Amino acid sequence: MLKARRFSWYGLAVVLIALDQASKAWVTTHFLPGEQRTVTPFFNLVLAHNTGAAFSLLAEAGGWQRVFFIAVALIATAVIVWLIERHREEPRFCFALSLILGGALGNLIDRLRLGYVVDFLDFHAAGWHWPAFNVADTAITVGALLLVWDSLRRGTASKS
Template sequence: MATKKIFPTKSSASLTPWLGIAFIIILIDQLTKITITRTFALGEEKVITPFFNLVLAYNKGAAFSFLHDAGGWQRHLFTAIGIGAALFIIYLLKKHSGQRMFSWALTLVLGGAIGNVIDRVLYGHVVDFLDFHWDGIGHFAAFNIADAAICIGAALFIIDELRRVNK
């Protein structure tokens, strides 16, 4: 007698923890952005340490405000790129969910990409608020939790690849 599989297959079951982690990143990202936008006025700054401020900034472009003044079309382009990247990352996670470092990297990039896509869809810009600076050098571009997750994920990609090459 044939039986139906009631439980998910192994590949979809192993995808679940990674999607859960991505969801947590998205949640933290969105909660921090909501808190900042409700607490600060645009451009308002609060000094936290001699090298770190909180500041409310809007970024209509990509990393480091690339194309921020392009006229509005970039919102749709970066939204489409973010959605496309998220779909491709989910495919890769499903295919490679057993590779821990690679999956961590993918998950961090996924959570960050979706966090910023949500901003672009809801507000037309990405909310940034973390501002690091050094005397005499100036301010680093303001960023957010999603951006940090993407950067950490990219670093993990590099580490994972270097480990793979050295084997």
């Protein structure tokens, strides 16, 4: 059973990679860079090429950041796989790690293939736009939040 569960964590990551890459391919074929389409009063689809990290951090760094972010993604992948193997019996923890793994690999594929990450989800209010992001970014963020939640749950459980 543990072996099947372990592969389900990697299977979840693969599904996320597929959803991420499919959504980016759709946007790339239906939008020009910078093109924006209104979906709701607070949400647009837009094609953005992000050479930086989350929220375009280091996007204007001159090119060295591509190699840096590729290295970070590869190291993170190795650490996450090691953690999943080590904590197979902890489903919440492994679920969160699987989300992060799928997101990290989805964005890594973009960096290796294109030299940038395709972002397209644009939320806004009162003229203020949250930086565009994608399915991979969403998976990483949700996974990180679940890790925090799991950590807090463990902390309160150990005090009882």
